[in-house]
Amino acid sequence: MTSTSQEWKFTTKEIAEKPDLFLSGHRACAGCGPATVLRLIMKATRGPTIVTEATGCMEVVSSIYPYTSWAVPWLHTAFETAAANASGIEAALKVMRKKGRVKDEHVDIIALAGDGGTYDIGLQALSGAVERGHDFLFILYDNEGYMNTGIQRSGGTPMGAATTTTPAGSVIPGKLEAKKPIAEIMLAHEMEYVATASAYYWRDLLTKVRKGLEVEGPAFLHVFAPCPRGWRSDPAKTMEYSKLAVESCVFPVWEAVNGKRQLSTPSKLIALAPQKKKPVNDYMKGQGRFRHLFTPQNQKVLDEIQRLTDERWEQLLKKCEPV
Amino acid sequence: MKKVGKQEMMALNGDEAVAYAAKQSDVDVVAAYPITPQTIIVERFSEYVANGEVQTEFVCTESEHSALTACLAASATGARTFTASASAGLALMHEMLFVTSGCRAPVVMAIANRALSAPLNIHGDQSDSMAQRDSGWVQIYVENTQEAYDSIIQAFRIAEDVGVSLPVIVGLDGFTLSHTLENVKVLPDDVVLKFVGVRPLPNVLTHEGKSVPFKLDPENPMTMGPIALTNYYFEFKRQQEEAMKNALEKIQEINKEFAKMTGRGYGDGLVEPYQLDDAEVAVVCVGSTSGTLKTIVDELRQEGVKAGLLRLRTFRPLPVEALRSALQSVKAVAVMDKSLSFGANGGAVYHEVRHALYDNKVHPTIVNYIYGLGGRDSSTSELRRVYEDLLRMLKTGSVEKPVHYLGLRE
Numbered sequence A: 001m002t003s004t005s006q007e008w009k010f011t012t013k014e015i016a017e018k019p020d021l022f023l024s025g026h027r028a029c030a031g032c033g034p035a036t037v038l039r040l041i042m043k044a045t046r047g048p049t050i051v052t053e054a055t056g057c058m059e060v061v062s063s064i065y066p067y068t069s070w071a072v073p074w075l076h077t078a079f080e081t082a083a084a085n086a087s088g089i090e091a092a093l094k095v096m097r098k099k100g101r102v103k104d105e106h107v108d109i110i111a112l113a114g115d116g117g118t119y120d121i122g123l124q125a126l127s128g129a130v131e132r133g134h135d136f137l138f139i140l141y142d143n144e145g146y147m148n149t150g151i152q153r154s155g156g157t158p159m160g161a162a163t164t165t166t167p168a169g170s171v172i173p174g175k176l177e178a179k180k181p182i183a184e185i186m187l188a189h190e191m192e193y194v195a196t197a198s199a200y201y202w203r204d205l206l207t208k209v210r211k212g213l214e215v216e217g218p219a220f221l222h223v224f225a226p227c228p229r230g231w232r233s234d235p236a237k238t239m240e241y242s243k244l245a246v247e248s249c250v251f252p253v254w255e256a257v258n259g260k261r262q263l264s265t266p267s268k269l270i271a272l273a274p275q276k277k278k279p280v281n282d283y284m285k286g287q288g289r290f291r292h293l294f295t296p297q298n299q300k301v302l303d304e305i306q307r308l309t310d311e312r313w314e315q316l317l318k319k320c321e322p323v
Numbered sequence B: 001m002k003k004v005g006k007q008e009m010m011a012l013n014g015d016e017a018v019a020y021a022a023k024q025s026d027v028d029v030v031a032a033y034p035i036t037p038q039t040i041i042v043e044r045f046s047e048y049v050a051n052g053e054v055q056t057e058f059v060c061t062e063s064e065h066s067a068l069t070a071c072l073a074a075s076a077t078g079a080r081t082f083t084a085s086a087s088a089g090l091a092l093m094h095e096m097l098f099v100t101s102g103c104r105a106p107v108v109m110a111i112a113n114r115a116l117s118a119p120l121n122i123h124g125d126q127s128d129s130m131a132q133r134d135s136g137w138v139q140i141y142v143e144n145t146q147e148a149y150d151s152i153i154q155a156f157r158i159a160e161d162v163g164v165s166l167p168v169i170v171g172l173d174g175f176t177l178s179h180t181l182e183n184v185k186v187l188p189d190d191v192v193l194k195f196v197g198v199r200p201l202p203n204v205l206t207h208e209g210k211s212v213p214f215k216l217d218p219e220n221p222m223t224m225g226p227i228a229l230t231n232y233y234f235e236f237k238r239q240q241e242e243a244m245k246n247a248l249e250k251i252q253e254i255n256k257e258f259a260k261m262t263g264r265g266y267g268d269g270l271v272e273p274y275q276l277d278d279a280e281v282a283v284v285c286v287g288s289t290s291g292t293l294k295t296i297v298d299e300l301r302q303e304g305v306k307a308g309l310l311r312l313r314t315f316r317p318l319p320v321e322a323l324r325s326a327l328q329s330v331k332a333v334a335v336m337d338k339s340l341s342f343g344a345n346g347g348a349v350y351h352e353v354r355h356a357l358y359d360n361k362v363h364p365t366i367v368n369y370i371y372g373l374g375g376r377d378s379s380t381s382e383l384r385r386v387y388e389d390l391l392r393m394l395k396t397g398s399v400e401k402p403v404h405y406l407g408l409r410e
Helices: A012-017 A035-045 A055-062 A082-098 A118-122 A122-133 A182-187 A202-214 A233-249 A265-272 A282-283 A286-293 A296-318 B016-023 B041-051 B064-075 B085-101 B143-162 B191-194 B233-262 B289-303 B320-326 B346-357 B380-396
Strands: A048-054 A074-076 A109-113 A136-141 A195-198 A217-223 A254-257 A260-263 B008-012 B029-031 B057-060 B079-085 B110-113 B138-141 B168-173 B181-185 B203-205 B211-213 B271-274 B281-285 B309-310 B313-318 B332-337 B365-371 B404-406
Touching: A012 B085, A035 A055, A035 A109, A035 A136, A035 A202, A035 A217, A035 A233, A035 B233, A048 A055, A048 A082, A048 A233, A074 A082, A082 A122, A082 A136, A082 B029, A082 B057, A082 B064, A118 A122, A118 A136, A122 A136, A122 A182, A136 A202, A182 A217, A182 A233, A195 A202, A202 A217, A202 A254, A217 A233, A233 A282, A233 B041, A260 A265, A260 A296, A260 B380, A282 A296, A282 B380, A286 A296, B008 B365, B016 B041, B016 B110, B016 B143, B016 B168, B016 B181, B016 B191, B029 B041, B029 B064, B029 B138, B041 B057, B057 B064, B064 B079, B064 B085, B079 B085, B085 B233, B138 B143, B138 B233, B143 B168, B143 B181, B143 B191, B143 B233, B191 B233, B233 B313, B271 B320, B281 B289, B281 B380, B289 B309, B289 B380, B309 B320, B320 B346, B332 B346, B332 B380, B346 B365, B365 B380
Parallel strands: A048 A074, A048 A109, A109 A136, A136 A217, A195 A217, B029 B057, B029 B079, B079 B110, B110 B168, B138 B168, B281 B309, B281 B332, B332 B365, B365 B404
Antiparallel strands: A195 A254, A254 A260, B008 B181, B138 B313, B203 B211, B271 B309
16 A cells, blocks of 8 residues: 555556556547556555546546546546646645644645646646645646547647648648647756656556655656547557557657656667667558658658657757666 | 624724634635735735744645635635635636536635726726626625625635535725725634634535545545536536525525624625615615715715615625515615626616516616726715716606716716
8 A cells, every 4th residue: 555666566466456446437439548547547546545637538538427437536627727726635635634624644646637738728737836846746648639629739739740720731731830848848847756658668657656646746747648539540559559659759758856867668778779769650650640741742741750759859868867 | 602792903904804804714725816906815814824823725826717726626625715816816717716616615705806907907896706796606795894804704604504515705895995994893713713613514425325525535535526418517507506595595694693793794694774764765886885875875864865775795696585675665776886797788786686676566766877997986976966866867757867977087
């Protein structure tokens, strides 16, 4: 129950034996990346936990009244409010503990939001809550678009992707702008713990959730979460894309403890053996949202995406501890 | 509750009186963001926190939106919560006002009523909270600094009553009350503490059929703020309407209890009639201008004019029955609005008072005066003219126009 991330190795057996806290019966689509991410996240909790969630796919699929998928106390208020919710919950528990109105025990607080509720509409509340130093773990499940409202672009949508607000037109080939480097922005808040993870590397993900919870203060975890509906990808390949994103360095995994950044094993292996780094095309080619790029006239967009990915990867290597 | 002996006299402005009342009410969480003319409330409260005079977590948020959200979440966790705002700050909270009432979170909020932009104006009118009249919050408007103090204490009892469980706004006119020093009788700390008590929590049934307190509690996991679709949403909303009805009763009960204890009551808690029994002409007013109007009523009475005043203290829930019976024998009524409902031919208070009187057998002549927007001063002579207009209408039997603007260059 109270073992630390160092002690608990998160073996398959242990995880299988731990009861689910994000329960089956929710209404997520087949192959939903975020639903898998949530189930895994909740396997890494260490004791009494309250979850608060921004409006979005996962909130909608898990809380259709009178049903719920949550076996922990759970609060949703609005789209941009996950971090403000966490602030209020934490403040309330802190003072009521002092006054003897709640049990004198630590309660972990997890704030969940998609990319819309983190990169865009929720960024102000998140930045404020982190600056104030509330003790909570903010987990971003990033499916790279407003999928709940029907696949619109967000600040987390990658360059070139077709969404319903950045359609692949005859003049404009999908989204022109690069993905906002959200984890860098959070790191600039000088937080004790910031990390990125991908569900394919589930043990890495679980360990990072636990480390984030162990921090006394705010922690931020950015989790990559493919959306077959929004990405026009095969629902059976969600985990494959979760892997390819890391292997192509489109989504490297790392963690920063007190500002000291280290590549996590899957990305570290690529840094050690650069020939293992896959071209972005391998990651992109099966996804319908990028289909329009695989034409002669849009080759330059693919080239630009590769260039940008390489550039960001090189920058990241410089920012990390030597491997 | 028996009457308290000594009540200390303090010189406080409206904002300070509000902060002092919140301090004495043992609030668990205050989350707020500063905005003129509310700032003194958060400043004073910050001092109480800094000096260890309160056991309160003060969350100094990055916006009003987050301020109300944090209060809502803290309230959902079981805490007594308080915030304060005005004008643009309240407008920014708009989305969360509905979420707060929908989640049945008994947050108490003081509003130092101020004009809305544009053009930017920091002075007092009631456009801000009147614009939020359908947000599901109880709304109480006060006449003076003493009442601001008293009403904040009462507001916790009203909001947290398990049959009500609704958030409450206490509105005090910006600058006119928020920044004006008055003598305020304050209760001893222990008396306030006893009056407000510890926040009671309604019990609800879990999925397993267990009856547990309605709050986020790891021992009794509960899903709060869910999505409810076409098959349930409507019932949620109907229950909020029922809670408003309950609030109508509770406000009166608590006003009575408070009056017994302090010697200070405000009408029946909903409306406060002044010289209305035999009045032929009357003004209906919300907020601090009622004080000036009382002086004018006194003058007119000395001159033999049967003038009266009805102060509408509780605007939400609208006390329809109280309005009907209070105004049933008045022949001409002027309703004062310190805000405009653009394109609606008059202000919100006018419309609602008119609506309340519709089912009366005899209808008075009823007209509207829009006044004081953006802090425009309303002099006693201008306000006196309202009564003179009513008397002229009675005499001539004709209404020249239904909506008037007081103290405006046209």
